[in-house]
Amino acid sequence: MLIGDADAAADLVQEAFAAALQRGSEVEDVPAYVRGAILNMAKSRYRRNRRWEKIRRLLRELPDDADHGEGVALWASVRELPEGQYVCLMLRFYLDYSYAQIAEALSISEGTAKSQVSRAVQALRLKGMSDRDG
Numbered sequence: 001m002l003i004g005d006a007d008a009a010a011d012l013v014q015e016a017f018a019a020a021l022q023r024g025s026e027v028e029d030v031p032a033y034v035r036g037a038i039l040n041m042a043k044s045r046y047r048r049n050r051r052w053e054k055i056r057r058l059l060r061e062l063p064d065d066a067d068h069g070e071g072v073a074l075w076a077s078v079r080e081l082p083e084g085q086y087v088c089l090m091l092r093f094y095l096d097y098s099y100a101q102i103a104e105a106l107s108i109s110e111g112t113a114k115s116q117v118s119r120a121v122q123a124l125r126l127k128g129m130s131d132r133d134g
Contacts, residue, residue, distance in 0.1 A: 012041050048107055077127045078120075085120035092117045 016037035020027050027033045081089065091097040102113040
């Protein structure tokens with residue numbers, strides 16, 4: 001199996017057939033097109049997963065220096081964020097990446113990087129407000 005996961009492989013096949021259908025009469029050899037599309041999508045997925053794994057490894061290696069006093073609750077809230085928000089927030093504020101660097105590292109647009117960081121900050125603000133109220 002090309003990617004080691006039957007469900008992901010089925011998704012790739014479905015995406016490849018959808019791409020072939022979308023191109024319609026432009027595709028002369030549908031089986032060859034689908035095979036090529038599956039291979040290209042699998043390589044892209046592999047590269048993206050490898051990039052994410054490098055970032056996850058880097059974030060796991062960060063020192064847990066926020067484990068003092070009030071920082072404990074904040075650090076716990078940060079770790080509860082959805083993965084995309086967590087990674088973007090850590091790259092932005094802990095590792096001091098620019099939005100352009102985040103976008104390049106994660107293969108996302110700069111706007112997506114900004115919105116992920118913004119959503120993470122907003123979630124932490126809301127969490128902080130609800131903690132103070134209750």
